Amino acid sequence: xxxxxxxxxxxxxxxxxxxxxxxxxxxxxxxxxxxxxxxxxxxxxxxxxxxxxxxxxxxxxxxxxxxxxxxxxxxxxxxxxxxxxxxxxxxxxxxxxxxxxxxxxxxxxxxxxxxxxxxxxxxxxxxxxxxxxxxxxxxxxxxxxxxxxxxxxxxxxxxxxxxxxxxxxxxxxxxxxxxxxxxxxxxxxxxxxxxxxxxxxxxxxxxxxxxxxxxxxxxxxxxxxxxxxxxxxxxxxxxxxxxxxxxxxxxxxxxxxxxxxxxxxxxxxxxxxxxxxxxxxxxxxxxxxxxxxxxxxxxxxxxxxxxxxxxxxxxxxxxxxxxxxxxxxxxxxxxxxxxxxxxxxxxxxxxxxxxxxxxxxxxxxxxxxxxxxxxxxxxxxxxxxxxxxxxxxxxxxxxxxxxxxxxxxxxxxxxxx
Amino acid sequence: xxxxxxxxxxxxxxxxxxxxxxxxxxxxxxxxxxxxxxxxxxxxxxxxxxxxxxxxxxxxxxxxxxxxxxxxxxxxxxxxxxxxxxxxxxxxxxxxxxxxxxxxxxxxxxxxxxxxxxxxxxxxxxxxxxxxxxxxxxxxxxxxxxxxxxxxxxxxxxxxxxxxxxxxxxxxxxxxxxxxxxxxxxxxxxxxxxxxxxxxxxxxxxxxxxxxxxxxxxxxxxxxxxxxxxxxxxxxxxxxxxxxxxxxxxxxxxxxxxxxxxxxxxxxxxxxxxxxxxxxxxxxxxxxxxxxxxxxxxxxxxxxxxxxxxxxxxxxxxxxxxxxxxxxxxxxxxxxxxxxxxxxxxxxxxxxxxxxxxxxxxxxxxxxxxxxxxxxxxxxxxxxxxxxxxxxxxxxxxxxxxxxxxxxxxxxxxxxx
Numbered sequence: 001x002x003x004x005x006x007x008x009x010x011x012x013x014x015x016x017x018x019x020x021x022x023x024x025x026x027x028x029x030x031x032x033x034x035x036x037x038x039x040x041x042x043x044x045x046x047x048x049x050x051x052x053x054x055x056x057x058x059x060x061x062x063x064x065x066x067x068x069x070x071x072x073x074x075x076x077x078x079x080x081x082x083x084x085x086x087x088x089x090x091x092x093x094x095x096x097x098x099x100x101x102x103x104x105x106x107x108x109x110x111x112x113x114x115x116x117x118x119x120x121x122x123x124x125x126x127x128x129x130x131x132x133x134x135x136x137x138x139x140x141x142x143x144x145x146x147x148x149x150x151x152x153x154x155x156x157x158x159x160x161x162x163x164x165x166x167x168x169x170x171x172x173x174x175x176x177x178x179x180x181x182x183x184x185x186x187x188x189x190x191x192x193x194x195x196x197x198x199x200x201x202x203x204x205x206x207x208x209x210x211x212x213x214x215x216x217x218x219x220x221x222x223x224x225x226x227x228x229x230x231x232x233x234x235x236x237x238x239x240x241x242x243x244x245x246x247x248x249x250x251x252x253x254x255x256x257x258x259x260x261x262x263x264x265x266x267x268x269x270x271x272x273x274x275x276x277x278x279x280x281x282x283x284x285x286x287x288x289x290x291x292x293x294x295x296x297x298x299x300x301x302x303x304x305x306x307x308x309x310x311x312x313x314x315x316x317x318x319x320x321x322x323x324x325x326x327x328x329x330x331x332x333x334x335x336x337x338x339x340x341x342x343x344x345x346x347x348x349x350x351x352x353x354x355x356x357x358x359x360x361x362x363x364x365x366x367x368x369x370x371x372x373x374x375x376x377x378x379x380x381x382x383x384x385x386x387x388x389x390x391x392x393x394x395x396x397x398x399x400x401x402x403x404x405x406x407x408x409x410x411x412x413x414x415x416x417x
Numbered sequence: 418x419x420x421x422x423x424x425x426x427x428x429x430x431x432x433x434x435x436x437x438x439x440x441x442x443x444x445x446x447x448x449x450x451x452x453x454x455x456x457x458x459x460x461x462x463x464x465x466x467x468x469x470x471x472x473x474x475x476x477x478x479x480x481x482x483x484x485x486x487x488x489x490x491x492x493x494x495x496x497x498x499x500x501x502x503x504x505x506x507x508x509x510x511x512x513x514x515x516x517x518x519x520x521x522x523x524x525x526x527x528x529x530x531x532x533x534x535x536x537x538x539x540x541x542x543x544x545x546x547x548x549x550x551x552x553x554x555x556x557x558x559x560x561x562x563x564x565x566x567x568x569x570x571x572x573x574x575x576x577x578x579x580x581x582x583x584x585x586x587x588x589x590x591x592x593x594x595x596x597x598x599x600x601x602x603x604x605x606x607x608x609x610x611x612x613x614x615x616x617x618x619x620x621x622x623x624x625x626x627x628x629x630x631x632x633x634x635x636x637x638x639x640x641x642x643x644x645x646x647x648x649x650x651x652x653x654x655x656x657x658x659x660x661x662x663x664x665x666x667x668x669x670x671x672x673x674x675x676x677x678x679x680x681x682x683x684x685x686x687x688x689x690x691x692x693x694x695x696x697x698x699x700x701x702x703x704x705x706x707x708x709x710x711x712x713x714x715x716x717x718x719x720x721x722x723x724x725x726x727x728x729x730x731x732x733x734x735x736x737x738x739x740x741x742x743x744x745x746x747x748x749x750x751x752x753x754x755x756x757x758x759x760x761x762x763x764x765x766x767x768x769x770x771x772x773x774x775x776x777x778x779x780x781x782x783x784x785x786x787x788x789x790x791x792x793x794x795x796x797x798x799x800x801x802x803x804x805x806x807x808x809x810x811x812x813x814x815x816x817x818x819x820x821x822x823x824x825x826x827x828x829x830x831x832x833x834x
Contacts, residue, residue: 032481039484046480054475054705055468062652063463064449066784067456075652102700104674105522128686133675133700136688140673144561226701235479235492235704254671256557257521258550267789271553283519283550284645286706287652288471367483372684 009322009394013387016318022311026384028299029232036366036389036396041206041346041379044232044296053295057288079238079259079285080278082294086231086240089300090204090223091214096242098277099227099293100285103205103239104133105255106224107172109280110241111141112254114170114199114222117247121169121198124149125157131178134203138172154184158192165196170222175213176206176344179371181316181336183211183344190218205229210312210345210381212305215242222247230345230381233293241280248276257282299383311382312345318387319347319378322394330401335375346379353408357397360406366393426739426811430804433735439728443801445716446649453783453806453813458623458763458796461649461713470712474705496655496676496702497695499711503648503657506717507621507640508631513659515694516644516710517702520622520656521550522672523641526697527658528558528589529671531616531639534664535586538615541566542574543589546596551620555589571601575609582613587639592630593623593761596788598733598753600628600761607635622646627729627762627798629722632659639664647762647798650710658697665693674699716800728799729762735804736764736795739811747818752792763796770825774814777823783810 017023030046031037037045061069070076083097090097100106111124126138128151135151142149147169152160154173161168171193175186186202193200199221207213209230215223221244227237243251256271258264260281263272273279316336323334333350337343351357351374358370368378378393400406434440447463448454454462478486487493500514507514518526528541543555545568552568559566564586569577571590578585588610592603603619610617616638624630626647632640638661644654660668673688675681677698680689690696733753740751750767754760768774768791775787785795795810817823 030476030480032483035483037483043479043484043487045483046475051472051475054471058463058468058471058651058709059447062460063447066449066452066454066462067460067786068779068784069652070460101518101522102674102702104672104676104700105518108672131675132678132681132684132688135686136673136675136678139688140671144671228701234475235486236701236707238703239700254557254561255521255525256553257519258548258553259521261549261553264549265789267549269552271549271556283521283656284643284653285519286655286703288709289703289706290653292475292705362485367485369484372682 009325009391013318013391016314016387020311022303022307022382025299025303029384031384034365036393038366038368038378038380038385038393040232040381041229041377042369043228043235044230044381045384047232047296047299049295049298050234050292054288054292057291075287078287078290078294079281082290082297083240083277085294085297086208087242089305090208090242091212091216092242093216096245096277097240098280099240099290100238101282102236103203103224103226104137105282106239106241107134107137107203108141109253109255110201110222110224111138111170111172112145113243113251114201115141115145115147116252117250118169118199121167122147123164123168124170124172125152125160125168126172127151127174128153129177129179130172130174131203131205134172134174154189157189161192161196161198165198168193168196168198170199170201172201172203174203174206178206179375180348181344181346183342186213187218190220194219206344209300211309216244220244227293231293231296232299233296234289236289237293237296238286238290243277243280251279253280255282259283303383308382312380313340313343315380315382315385315387315390316343316345316347319380319390319394322391323347323349326394326398327401330398332401345381346377348378349376350374351376353406356406356408356410357400359410360400361393361396364396364400366396368393426742426808430735430808433731433804437728439720439724439799442716442720446801448801451782453810455783455785455795455797455802455810457649457798458646458794459786460645460652461647461798462801464649464713464716466712466715467651467709471705471709474708492704495704495707495711496698499707499714500657500694502711502714503625504659506630506722507625507659508629508633509659510633513662513694514657515697516657516707517655518699519653520620520641520643521554522699523656523658524551524554524620525558526670526672527618527639527641528555528587529562530660530668531587531618532558532562532564533669534667535616538584538586539564540581540585541587541589542569542577542585544568544591545570546594547589547591548595548620548622551589551591571606574606578609578613578615582615585610585613585615587616587618589618589620591620591623595623596792597765598761598763600759603630604635607637611636623761626717628726633661637661644710648710648713649716650713651706653706654710654713655703655707660694660697668696670697672699676700720800725799729797730757730760732797732799732802732804732807733760733762733764736797736807736811739808740764740766743811743815744818747815749818762798763794765795766793767791768793770823773823773825773827774817776827777817778810778813781813781817783813785810
């Protein structure tokens with residue numbers, strides 16, 4: 001049973017939603033009714049543009065035009081075309097971003113490429129709290145290349161680089177901590193790395209589409225990210241790789257697949273990389289997933305990412321306020337910075353029964369997720385999330401916790417993505 | 418203008434089609450009318466089972482069930498489930514095949530794994546006429562691992578291994594030459610490699626689904642293949658990797674993505690590979706493409722691959738006869754073995770204007786493809802191709818060539834896949 005809401009929060013939510021300049025964008029998504037979806041930072045919901053495009057891709061392009069679609073329907077150029085569409089959301093001028101493969105594969109490419117671009121440097125620096133794949137792939141590439149991985153938290157990076165910087169080949173970080181939602185200083189980290197002569201590689205999985213990212217303006221060297229979180233490209237949507245123009249000439253990739261060849265149809269005996277970012281193409285791309293992602297990206301048509309960022313901060317700020325008023329008294333502790341400048345597009349609350357509470361919320365139509373061992377994670381997406389939904393989620397969680405209406409030892413776990 | 422057909426071939430085609438026990442399977446595909454599609458060895462046509470499954474995946478699973486689909490709709494297990502479904506077509510018992518990524522990425526995994534399994538051997542043997550990606554990736558892995566690539570044609574392999582076999586880590590071949598359609602002796606090559614203490618890696622792109630492959634029975638070590646040729650899984654459908662059970666314990670992969678972790682949701686600090694073939698999972702798989710492939714594989718439900726092989730040989734044998742009678746007099750030369758035991762599921766004809774002729778055929782609704790510089794390639798798929806279609810293609814090509822009704826210098830090229 002839901003108790004009466006705190007009147008003040010209700011009014012605040014209503015006012016913020018009424019004044020929301022992006023409210024009309026929610027219609028670009030096919031959200032199920034009666035669900036508060038706060039897991040778009042794990043799997044973005046279905047954009048309305050996707051089903052008709054996918055039907056066309058399957059029935060007309062594949063079914064009728066068949067092999068001719070590689071040229072006739074633009075399949076061949078899709079990895080570069082979709083890459084540029086993503087590039088527009090991360091501050092990358094055209095010709096530097098390619099879509100395809102998974103984030104893990106793109107990380108593998110980026111880290112090997114970085115090692116080749118800085119052959120005289122022995123250290124690979126990464127965040128001790130980086131997403132698992134980033135850590136695992138970094139360790140594997142380092143072992144293969146004879147490098148050493150050092151795990152340095154972003155807060156300690158500047159000091160570390162002052163003493164050890166000339167040994168560092170690449171600094172590999174995410175601008176947003178996937179657990180806490182903390183936003184790091186992309187500009188400062190990039191500048192520190194460059195001052196030390198190191199490259200910087202950003203994993204944008206939790207940033208792209210959620211806030212303005214200015215890769216070119218910051219002088220970033222390499223970046224990767226997935227297509228299925230804020231970009232809402234569908235489950236396991238292809239990832240992407242950004243390599244700054246200035247590195248293209250010397251870019252060496254560890255998996256020289258035929259689609260990255262300078263003359264892919266020439267059947268040449270030896271590999272000769274294509275000019276530009278096209279050399280980072282690997283094998284034949286999964287066209288259905290890739291073109292679904294392309295359709296999904298149209299949700300950003302005409303959208304100003306500065307407005308997205310402003311609304312995202314309004315949403316997370318409001319959720320933090322709800323948590324403070326409704327949940328802190330019940331044993332929840334926010335681990336997300338209250339400083340807007342240090343906050344991504346999520347709020348994470350610590351509670352020893354995070355897993356069970358997430359399950360109980362889902363049973364009531366509030367979809368969040370958890371990260372082991374004790375974080376409830378609420379992702380907001382300014383393109384469709386409302387303040388009212390966040391208040392509903394907070395009420396719901398308060399009621400569940402207050403009534404202890406959950407199984408403290410639930411079975412099973414969801415994926416961590 | 419099509420001249421009158423050779424009566425005898427017409428009657429033969431009619432009789433063979435009338436006696437075809439697999440004729441009913443054509444209804445499992447949505448083939449466009451008025452098209453003779455002989456490029457299913459590059460991109461398989463659309464199976465009728467795919468559109469409704471994909472609609473369900475997109476609108477219900479993604480759109481409504483959202484993140485819950487990873488468990489609730491079986492997305493998480495899909496790479497292993499689809500891998501096993503492919504395994505059933507290549508003679509692999511369950512638990513040895515994983516679907517995902519591209520063939521190039523899977524080759525990269527397989528070759529690195531082979532190098533780790535034979536750390537004391539310095540040679541990587543591959544076919545000088547292997548598909549480009551196979552050669553490029555072999556060269557890259559060899560360079561990274563300090564190995565030497567030797568290109569030995571299948572005909573010379575046995576002799577080579579007798580003298581140099583104890584230095585060979587892995588022999589990497591395709592059972593079917595993608596240019597000529599020649600079928601190599603999988604059993605003999607595998608036995609020769611094993612006798613020398615080497616591993617064998619088969620690229621099944623042009624074999625899986627077209628003829629019986631018996632990986633387990635032959636004792637093959639590693640195999641890869643794509644999902645979009647004979648398996649008809651859609652453009653760029655995920656590839657697969659087979660690793661024999663006996664190698665799982667020591668299997669090391671070069672891209673240790675989070676989905677291959679023993680406890681993928683535990684967010685562990687270091688990579689610990691999952692037991693079994695699951696450790697060869699990399700990143701989050703492209704679910705739309707993967708589940709389209711899964712639906713496509715149902716075209717094989719209840720189908721005996723021995724019957725597929727028998728019909729395939731009937732088709733290619735008939736096409737060779739048509740070529741002999743109708744096309745050889747016009748300057749075409751078959752490069753596909755007439756010996757059925759040495760023939761895959763395609764016929765390739767040499768002609769100096771192969772590219773132009775392929776274009777002219779397409780203009781008349783006969784879809785074949787070409788491989789540089791001078792091969793016309795006709796793929797047959799016993800699940801839907803008819804003998805009558807092959808005769809139509811041969812007539813059409815004869816008329817085009819006889820009338821020189823083509824532009825000898827056409828522009829553009831199609832993809833080589």
